[in-house]
Amino acid sequence: MDRAEFVRSVAARQDDLITRAQALRAGFSRHDIDHLLAVGRWRPLARAVYLTRGPDGDPPARRCRIRAAVLSLGPAAHAVFGTAAELYGIAGLPRRDEIHVALPGRAARLARVSDPAIVLHQLEHPLGAVAKVNGIAATEPRLTVSEIILRECRYAAVSVLDSALNRGLVTPECLTTIPALIRGRRGAVAARGYLAEADGRAQSPLETRSRLRCVDGGVPPDTLQLEVRDDDGYLLGIGDLGWRGRRLIAEADGRDAHGTPEAAYADRRRQNRLVNAGWTILRFTWQDTLHPTYIPHTVRAALHVRRS
Known part of the structure; x- marks a missing residue:
């Protein structure tokens, strides 16, 4: 496989995106990458992440932008909060432009973020708490809704719980484990009340x-x-x-x-x-x-x- 075919193969799995590191591994030089950017064949979408469609293509979709943000922050990065919910198709939160991404400890402190839409969180998540959604790393559904209901008001929080239940991403039994997961955290008392009101029969x-x-x-x-x-x-x-x-x-x-x-x-x-x-x-x-x-x-x- 030549380098152009490799880029097409990788980009096809990544919403037409390629990272600088992936391009270098494919055999492109730094000069090659800079030239492709200069002539508009590739477009920068996040730090060291490029859209391989030219300027005449449609604007990047929301999922593409989220993927670019996660890729730009390295292999430990993953979507969290409303951005993770968005990837799963969990409804109920207001539409926001921010892209919430988490990194653990020192990695978060050293990370550089150039896009003002990317909100970086320093969070330590246990093993197994991160899954892949269409190839994008994100907190798994139970953790996603747990963290959201600690941060959101009642109507949004219950809507998120209803949506996750309705889509089968969490089960009623799964919800019974959330109080232990959030015990002692700010917002936990209110969140337990939201859990009691959840009903997966709601379809929107x-x-x-x-x-x-x-x-x-x-x-x-x-x-x-x-x-x-x-x-x-x-x-x-x-x-x-x-x-x-x-x-x-x-x-x-x-x-x-x-x-x-x-x-x-x-x-x-x-x-x-x-x-x-x-x-x-x-x-x-x-x-x-x-x-x-x-x-x-x-x-x-x-x-x-x-x-x-």
């Missing part, structure tokens, strides 16, 4: 936030992902939040799941079936969850009507 952070608003407002749903069937057992629809005794369903309408015309048509047909079967349907958006009283007030009013 919007569902989690809507549920928590109802809980805080004194009208908690008695079930999630409520299946409604007719007398013949035909499935009429599944409600995000349900109050079975009052035949009330609340739907959390996120843009991703409900934003297309096809999804809107399907939602309307499903709602018509449920209404004809005697159910009341409420619909809430992300904006609604920003007001502490709106969702519980609306649910309480609907429950009162159903009681009458």
Whole structure:
């Protein structure tokens, strides 16, 4: 394999990235690398990490930027906190540009970071606490959510726990081991409360936030992902939040799941079936969850009507 083929092979596994050390091992000289950068064949993306696509390609994807940050800090570097959650597809945290990377002890003190988006943490993680996600080193899922819930507010923390459970990245049994893992750390008392509220049936952070608003407002749903069937057992629809005794369903309408015309048509047909079967349907958006009283007030009013 010649050096160009080696670079293509390595870059294909690394989101089109190559490190300076890898290029040197392939037989490129420092002068060769500098020339490729000067003529725009390669582009620097992090310290000693280069994007092998030219300037006419699409901007680097988020995962590519995270990989570049981890590669730039050496073999002991790994993604942590929200960046690790992002790699796993765990939802619930606000979108942030920062890339959180950890190094142990002396390595963190000696590391040089040139990209202001990279936040370097000096952290010692035990053996087995770091896994690979699409080839990028990151804290394993249980540790990732454990460290996040110590740092985040309740709504974000519970959303992260729900998402990790829903995706099967952690199990309910796994969550029972987290209190021992975080004992004595700042935020542990609040985090134990977040663990008690986690529910993997929630399919989105919007569902989690809507549920928590109802809980805080004194009208908690008695079930999630409520299946409604007719007398013949035909499935009429599944409600995000349900109050079975009052035949009330609340739907959390996120843009991703409900934003297309096809999804809107399907939602309307499903709602018509449920209404004809005697159910009341409420619909809430992300904006609604920003007001502490709106969702519980609306649910309480609907429950009162159903009681009458």
